[in-house]
Amino acid sequence: MNWVGRRLPRSEDPPLLRGEGRYVPDIAIGARVVRFLRSPVASGRITALRPPAEMPPGCLFVTGADLAEVQPIKPGLRRFNYRAVEQPVLPIERVHFVGQAIAAIVAPGAALAEDLLEACELDIAAEDPVIGFDAALAPDAALVHPIAPGNVAVEGELRPEAFAETLASAAHMVEFAFRSGRQSAMPLEGRGGVAEYDRATGRIRLSASAQMPHQLRTGIAQLLGMPEADLQVIAPDVGGGFGQKMALFPEYPVLVWLARKHRGRFAWVEDRNENLIASAHSRDQRHVLRAGFDAEGRLLALEADILADVGAFSVFPTTCAVEPLMALAEYPGPYKVPAYAVRTRGVLTHTCPMAPYRGVSRPVITFGIERVMDRAAAALGLAPDEIRRRNLHDVFPARSATGMVLDEASYIQALDEAVHILDIPAFRARQAAARAQGRYLGLGLSVFNERTGYGTPAFAARSMDVVPGYEVVDIAMLPSGEVEARIGSSPHGQGLRTTLSQIIADRLGLDPGHIRIIHGDTDRTPYGWGSFASRSLVIGGGACQVAADKLADKLRRGAARLLQCEPSDVTLRDGNAVAGAASMPIAELARLAHQRSELLSDAIGFNLAETGQYDPGGTFSNACHAAIVEVEAETGHVRVERYLVVEDAGRIINPMIADGQVQGGVAQGIANALFEEVIYAPDGTPLTGTLADYTPPTCAEIPEIEIHHLETISDATITGAKGLGEGGSIGAPAAIANAISDALSPFGVDVAEFPATPPRIRALVRGRAPRA
Amino acid sequence: MTEVRFTVNGAAQCAEVEPRLTLADMLREECGLTGTHLGCEHGVCGACTVLMDGLPVRGCLVFGVQAEGADIRTVEGLAAPDGTLNVLQRAFQAQHGLQCGFCTPGFLMLATWMLEQPGGVDEARLRDVLASNLCRCTGYQNILAAVRAAAQEMGVWKG
Amino acid sequence: MKPASFAHHAPLTLEEALALLARHGEEARVLAGGQSLVPTMAFRMARPAVLVDINRIAALDHVTVEGSVLRIGALARHARFETPAVAGPLGALLARVAHHIAHPPLRLRGTFCGSLAHADPASEWCATALALEARMVLARADGLREVAAEDWFQGVFSTAMAPGEMLREVVLPLPAPAWRGGFAEFARRAGDFALAMAVVGLRLEGGVVRGARIALGGIGGQPVLAREAMALLESQPPSPALLEEAAATAARHCDPQEDLHAPAEYRRELVAVMVKRALRQAVSA
Known part of the structure; x- marks a missing residue:
């Protein structure tokens, strides 16, 4: 029986549905409550910081001075003119953004802790903050950090020889300047941690809502100068992450420091306001594109000038280069771009730091290049699908303009499939009829590829001090015949326990119900990297397959000994080891291997344990998204009438879970496209600190998302699976913006900013009469 | 401190609380019922939705002392004592109506209330009610599908 | 995000509630549904020392x-x-x-x-x-x-x-028999506070509009009447053109404010649209 490819219900679900999940806030109950005093100003010098005049018993006040031995957070990158900005865990001299943690209060209860926060004495000599690109890059701008001249923390540039000539020779030039608004990943569960001192062992257990528990452990041990072996990090049930929970945030080392020093149990559970202003943001970018096309609509040269606001600090371990360098590397996307020149800069400002968020720059670059395609199509009189067809890679493996290998994919087929399903001629007729009544419908396409499952080589090319990539899985069969797989990766809601068990089940001929996936505990899992970059299923799944294959080999050798045949004669299926007419239950084999080892040890040794490692070069999934919207010209309201995804992520391990990832990703992409923006006042005060002001959509705003799959199996991964966790978010802003632009084409305007909010759409059409 | 007496999922409870402790915090901290989650604490996300005297409330917008004498139902009361999922919970699993699970208890309690109302549920009502809560993982589609499926199984769907 | 400390009283009669309010004066707030008050308390923007909870009256x-x-x-x-x-x-x-x-x-x-x-x-x-x-x-x-x-x-x-x-x-x-009402608002998400709204009441008598009232909300510090538009409608037949003109008049004379969600100019445009929609609803009711 094949388990891969089935819509297996998730083994994760029953406890979550009974309210029996265990998230950090649940573990926090009963611990001493930690709250952080946060800076109310964006930039300034701390002139006074004192605890409340009266501290009730059991309460503590902790400042940077108390943490003098703790090292600052200093993520590193060896190229791209990177400036190694340091972030003190708690600052002593200066603050750099509103919301930065300055001191910690510990109290027996949360409300009392917040009372005490109000009673702390904090004086900051405020200085004019650097907010926004124009202020940061002004010639006389104040420096956010002296180490970064011009407020540029990282800078990358590629410019092939004779690029300018190539661009100038193009028959048609499209220029497109746009910006993407700052956004928050906004997992429904915020950050939080519980650090507990174990008096029996002297060790600390940190339970944290984190995507990279092993990195958190290594990073915190380094900062605190404590034995890494004395720190156990657990990521229990994690209430969403989407990238935000990759970072080593300063609050976590404070918790561990408290637990060690005071030999107790300390918990910090952030509230929504902290999450919105002080965790991490993303996507605050401004790009200028110049694209040269020949007379037939073929892209000859693309030039990109990219600015990415990285906030006030650089996050560990990915660094603040993650967004600007992703944009640099992947702008050409699925398109043949013979000549590509790019300059990208990460710009420091007195704002909340940036961390990866689902898609990492690719929603922005896809917006850029897909809008360019539509503009070029309009200028050249081509249909939007036709200009894409003329430019998409169609011979694989292909090499991108930045040297990446594009493995076997279905760029044109996905586009064709979407166009076929949409019935564009019928839509155009409907659009024309609606226009005659003053209603504005539009259709937008978005074609992209999504680099997924990339291992160490890809990250090493970025020259980070901490190079992620591989995954390791320790698999063992117990005497009962059940299997435990300990994975270095760490899920945050995506159902990895289920999908990995499907992969292993097929390799071992077992029911997935007999397979336990153990994750998120540094004491019980091999060193690994966690969940991010659409990698867990590809790389963790690959490592599971390698491990399971090694175990299967061992089982076959053991079975061959008992069944008196060759290992190659043995197949594992439906819980049995079968060789011709002879067979035995795998569970019996497992029992004998452990408890009657004298029968088997010379064939298989003394255990049924194996380790699998996997470190692929990377693979590109791809998709074509299409949106049909109706824009209400008099209010600027956008209704998404239809949303179609034709997705190719190679072999689908569990179609139900895959579709869930796409749906969730698209919903976040629509949120990014239309609804969500973190806004700062000119003085650096964040204005979107509540869910009344930062506005994720409800089910009333998100349409049904229609998904069709293609399955191109490339040899880039051993399971045939490509990642798809981010694609939904990557494609949606462009599809929505192109649809709005199509709808508004009678007004002669198009979208160059997202989120495309109703006031912004009104600003586009204000004072313009539609052409007939 | 104020003494509050109420029932949760049919069991009598008594708690000594500060008046400022919200119902959600009281359920979590005093009753050990951590299935009720807090996603925003200002009444927008709905993750803390519980039923109070038969009506859905944001557990963060009601104080624990206000539950005096009230009958509270939480997510922990949905499954059978042996853990067997009820029809709505089963539908959430079958339709993949949850990913990280953090918003799930709030959606389950909101939907429980809606499905128990006389008059049945149609598509407009479904969207209107479920738009009360936020989910960040699923894109909502499968939550709607799950509640629709449960309504059909319960014979209250008016599709 | 926990409220400041307060004392909670849950009187069973109006008289008790009023006595508590008299005793505590400015320190006291009435707690009814709490759906607006409690969030502001959670952010500690409101910090009443006493809550007089009227839910048991x-x-x-x-x-x-x-x-x-x-x-x-x-x-x-x-x-x-x-x-x-x-x-x-x-x-x-x-x-x-x-x-x-x-x-x-x-x-x-x-x-x-x-x-x-x-x-x-x-x-x-x-x-x-x-x-x-x-x-x-x-x-x-x-x-x-x-x-x-x-x-x-x-x-x-x-x-x-x-x-x-x-x-x-x-x-x-209670309005006269010839009265009819209309309401329109614009919010970005289902259930959000509106960026602009119009509530309309008017009588249609003998083919003309009488006693129209148009209230605008969501555009500034408090709801306001669109008096110029109300005057314009008086004793006129409710032609589509008149409703448009009334809507434009309401927009022209209102004083919308800018905030995070909308510039003033945008709110003014919404006022025109919402008044138009509310009026159409009223006259076609």
């Missing part, structure tokens, strides 16, 4: 027609209006408005009078009260007084209510 939970008025007690929840509280166009208008307030759980808990006491500039009931010439019945330990809607609103979250007083009841005059 059954006598305040009424919506009743009495003579020529509709009396709405302090505990009447928004959801009470989703099915018409009174026959005819008034009940239909209130139902339409109620459906736009937040979301079902908040509508089941939040109260009509609480909205008026809280006086959020974007509250649907506040604009409705102004359009419908509501009268606010304020009770205090030693008496009662009534305040007309036009005198009630005194800026953002600010009303004519004095310390020690409680908004016991809101009284809506």
Whole structure:
């Protein structure tokens, strides 16, 4: 029986549905409550910081001075003119953004802790903050950090020889300047941690809502100068992450420091306001594109000038280069771009730091290049699908303009499939009829590829001090015949326990119900990297397959000994080891291997344990998204009438879970496209600190998302699976913006900013009469 | 401190609380019922939705002392004592109506209330009610599908 | 995000509640539905030392027609209006408005009078009260007084209510048979506070508009009447062109404010659209 490819219900679900999940806030109950005093100003010098005049018993006040031995957070990158900005865990001299943690209060209860926060004495000599690109890059701008001249923390540039000539020779030039608004990943569960001192062992257990528990452990041990072996990090049930929970945030080392020093149990559970202003943001970018096309609509040269606001600090371990360098590397996307020149800069400002968020720059670059395609199509009189067809890679493996290998994919087929399903001629007729009544419908396409499952080589090319990539899985069969797989990766809601068990089940001929996936505990899992970059299923799944294959080999050798045949004669299926007419239950084999080892040890040794490692070069999934919207010209309201995804992520391990990832990703992409923006006042005060002001959509705003799959199996991964966790978010802003632009084409305007909010759409059409 | 007496999922409870402790915090901290989650604490996300005297409330917008004498139902009361999922919970699993699970208890309690109302549920009502809560993982589609499926199984769907 | 400390009283009678309010004066707030007050307490933007919780005073939970008025007690929840509280166009208008307030759980808990006491500039009931010439019945330990809607609103979250007083009841005059209402608002998400709204009431008599009232909400510190547009409509036949002109007039003369969600200019445009829609609804009802 094949388990891969089935819509297996998730083994994760029953406890979550009974309210029996265990998230950090649940573990926090009963611990001493930690709250952080946060800076109310964006930039300034701390002139006074004192605890409340009266501290009730059991309460503590902790400042940077108390943490003098703790090292600052200093993520590193060896190229791209990177400036190694340091972030003190708690600052002593200066603050750099509103919301930065300055001191910690510990109290027996949360409300009392917040009372005490109000009673702390904090004086900051405020200085004019650097907010926004124009202020940061002004010639006389104040420096956010002296180490970064011009407020540029990282800078990358590629410019092939004779690029300018190539661009100038193009028959048609499209220029497109746009910006993407700052956004928050906004997992429904915020950050939080519980650090507990174990008096029996002297060790600390940190339970944290984190995507990279092993990195958190290594990073915190380094900062605190404590034995890494004395720190156990657990990521229990994690209430969403989407990238935000990759970072080593300063609050976590404070918790561990408290637990060690005071030999107790300390918990910090952030509230929504902290999450919105002080965790991490993303996507605050401004790009200028110049694209040269020949007379037939073929892209000859693309030039990109990219600015990415990285906030006030650089996050560990990915660094603040993650967004600007992703944009640099992947702008050409699925398109043949013979000549590509790019300059990208990460710009420091007195704002909340940036961390990866689902898609990492690719929603922005896809917006850029897909809008360019539509503009070029309009200028050249081509249909939007036709200009894409003329430019998409169609011979694989292909090499991108930045040297990446594009493995076997279905760029044109996905586009064709979407166009076929949409019935564009019928839509155009409907659009024309609606226009005659003053209603504005539009259709937008978005074609992209999504680099997924990339291992160490890809990250090493970025020259980070901490190079992620591989995954390791320790698999063992117990005497009962059940299997435990300990994975270095760490899920945050995506159902990895289920999908990995499907992969292993097929390799071992077992029911997935007999397979336990153990994750998120540094004491019980091999060193690994966690969940991010659409990698867990590809790389963790690959490592599971390698491990399971090694175990299967061992089982076959053991079975061959008992069944008196060759290992190659043995197949594992439906819980049995079968060789011709002879067979035995795998569970019996497992029992004998452990408890009657004298029968088997010379064939298989003394255990049924194996380790699998996997470190692929990377693979590109791809998709074509299409949106049909109706824009209400008099209010600027956008209704998404239809949303179609034709997705190719190679072999689908569990179609139900895959579709869930796409749906969730698209919903976040629509949120990014239309609804969500973190806004700062000119003085650096964040204005979107509540869910009344930062506005994720409800089910009333998100349409049904229609998904069709293609399955191109490339040899880039051993399971045939490509990642798809981010694609939904990557494609949606462009599809929505192109649809709005199509709808508004009678007004002669198009979208160059997202989120495309109703006031912004009104600003586009204000004072313009539609052409007939 | 104020003494509050109420029932949760049919069991009598008594708690000594500060008046400022919200119902959600009281359920979590005093009753050990951590299935009720807090996603925003200002009444927008709905993750803390519980039923109070038969009506859905944001557990963060009601104080624990206000539950005096009230009958509270939480997510922990949905499954059978042996853990067997009820029809709505089963539908959430079958339709993949949850990913990280953090918003799930709030959606389950909101939907429980809606499905128990006389008059049945149609598509407009479904969207209107479920738009009360936020989910960040699923894109909502499968939550709607799950509640629709449960309504059909319960014979209250008016599709 | 936990409120500051307070004392909680849950009196069983109005008299007890008023005595508590008299005793604690400015330190006390009435807790009815709490759907606006509790979030502001969670952010510690409101920090009453005393909450007088009126949820146990059954006598305040009424919506009743009495003579020529509709009396709405302090505990009447928004959801009470989703099915018409009174026959005819008034009940239909209130139902339409109620459906736009937040979301079902908040509508089941939040109260009509609480909205008026809280006086959020974007509250649907506040604009409705102004359009419908509501009268606010304020009770205090030693008496009662009534305040007309036009005198009630005194800026953002600010009303004519004095310390020690409680908004016991809101009284809506029952309209004449020829009366009809209209309501339109624009919000970005389902249940959000509107960026602009219009509540309209008018009589159609002998083919012309009489006594039109247009209240605008969500655009500034408090709901306002679009008096110029109201005057323009008086005694005119409700042609599409007239409604457009009235809407444009309302937009021209209003004073919308800019905030995070919308520039003033955009709000002015929305006013024109919402007034137009509300008027069309009213005349076609």
